[in-house]
Amino acid sequence: MKTMIQEKFKTLFGEEGMLYASAGRINLIGEHTDYNGGYVFPGAIDCGIIAAIKPNGEQKVKVFSLDYDEYVEFGLNEEDKPEQQWARYIFGVCRETAKRGGKVEGFNAVFAGDVPLGAGLSSSAALESCFAFALNDIFQNGIDKFELAKIGQSTEHNYTGVMCGIMDQFASVFGKKGALIRLNCKTLEYKYFPFDPKGYKLVLIDSCVKHELASSAYNKRRASCEKAAAEIKKNHPEVDFLSDAKRVWLDEVRDKISEEDFLRAEYVIGEVQRVLDVCDALERGDYETVGEMMYQTHFGLSRLYEVSCEELDFLNKLARKHDVTGSRVMGGGFGGCTINLVKDELCEAFIKDATEQFTARFGHAPKVYNVVISDGARRL
Numbered sequence: 001m002k003t004m005i006q007e008k009f010k011t012l013f014g015e016e017g018m019l020y021a022s023a024g025r026i027n028l029i030g031e032h033t034d035y036n037g038g039y040v041f042p043g044a045i046d047c048g049i050i051a052a053i054k055p056n057g058e059q060k061v062k063v064f065s066l067d068y069d070e071y072v073e074f075g076l077n078e079e080d081k082p083e084q085q086w087a088r089y090i091f092g093v094c095r096e097t098a099k100r101g102g103k104v105e106g107f108n109a110v111f112a113g114d115v116p117l118g119a120g121l122s123s124s125a126a127l128e129s130c131f132a133f134a135l136n137d138i139f140q141n142g143i144d145k146f147e148l149a150k151i152g153q154s155t156e157h158n159y160t161g162v163m164c165g166i167m168d169q170f171a172s173v174f175g176k177k178g179a180l181i182r183l184n185c186k187t188l189e190y191k192y193f194p195f196d197p198k199g200y201k202l203v204l205i206d207s208c209v210k211h212e213l214a215s216s217a218y219n220k221r222r223a224s225c226e227k228a229a230a231e232i233k234k235n236h237p238e239v240d241f242l243s244d245a246k247r248v249w250l251d252e253v254r255d256k257i258s259e260e261d262f263l264r265a266e267y268v269i270g271e272v273q274r275v276l277d278v279c280d281a282l283e284r285g286d287y288e289t290v291g292e293m294m295y296q297t298h299f300g301l302s303r304l305y306e307v308s309c310e311e312l313d314f315l316n317k318l319a320r321k322h323d324v325t326g327s328r329v330m331g332g333g334f335g336g337c338t339i340n341l342v343k344d345e346l347c348e349a350f351i352k353d354a355t356e357q358f359t360a361r362f363g364h365a366p367k368v369y370n371v372v373i374s375d376g377a378r379r380l
């Protein structure tokens with residue numbers, strides 16, 4: 001990939017650029033907890049974005065996407081927002097860097113990626129983090145790593161309309177080979193946990209389904225949680241986020257909020273605790289508990305939070321049938337993939353059967369990814 005990128009850069013701009021990379025992510029557990037001030041437990045993976053970049057001395061960004069085979073130019077002011085979605089991410093990163101007082105001038109860039117799109121592996125966070133990191137390095141802005149992650153998050157908020165939490169961009173910037181990172185999204189304290197489950201594999205099965213309106217449904221979930229938290233706060237002023245609430249406090253407001261908001265909140269409060277339980281279990285090497293929590297998360301995401309879909313529920317059930325240790329829908333939901341913790345000896349049969357049964361049932365094959373926990377944003 002690097003060679004292809006540099007070659008294209010040379011063809012377009014007559015020289016070589018500096019190379020930067022960033023990664024997609026998985027999340028072992030802690031879904032839809034980030035914007036609720038709870039815990040998440042992600043790690044960066046060995047697929048990501050690589051970009052060659054060099055300042056061009058103009059006030060213009062000239063960028064080529066190898067994957068879309070498309071060249072776009074845009075200026076650096078708010079009104080220069082490009083049409084193409086992929087270019088908007090880069091534009092957003094430039095704008096958000098500038099809003100934080102960072103210097104951003106024109107540059108040339110060529111980039112490519114191997115994060116499957118729409119699979120829930122955060123290809124957009126990888127793109128944002130790669131450029132946020134690169135611009136910070138090239139223009140020597142000295143912006144710290146958390147702020148780089150927030151540049152990506154604000155890009156989503158202000159330039160794509162998804163009111164996401166910090167998890168994806170955090171994982172993409174802070175990712176470290178062989179480690180998952182538990183982040184407290186309220187205090188931003190984080191801890192690396194070595195993750196090398198001997199005798200198990202992490203298998204992702206991509207339903208290749210992407211539901212329309214996923215981003216508006218996502219924003220709606222977030223609004224439900226905020227409504228529930230605001231109601232609880234009336235009784236318990238210390239509650240700033242839903243993750244601050246005890247389960248019994250939610251029961252107190254049951255007749256003050258809609259049934260839907262209640263179920264969403266019930267899921268989140270349970271999920272925050274599950275992340276802590278999984279971290280404890282990991283330290284004991286107790287993968288059975290880790291896996292059981294993953295199944296509980298799937299149940300919650302499917303029945304209470306309602307971000308699963310038929311295809312993902314099907315894959316989850318199949319995992320149970322094959323004695324897969326843990327399985328659940330991963331990421332924002334509404335399509336994408338399941339993450340499965342599978343004993344080595346069961347892997348082959350599970351993948352074969354899942355592929356066959358899924359294809360027979362839905363008329364298209366799922367994709368299977370074996371991921372390795374890897375480094376996040378960096379200069380190559």
Ligand code: GLA
Binds near residue numbers: 166333
């Ligand atoms: C998406 C968002 C994240 C997070 C997850 C769900 O990936 O970008 O901030 O909310 O969904 O856990």
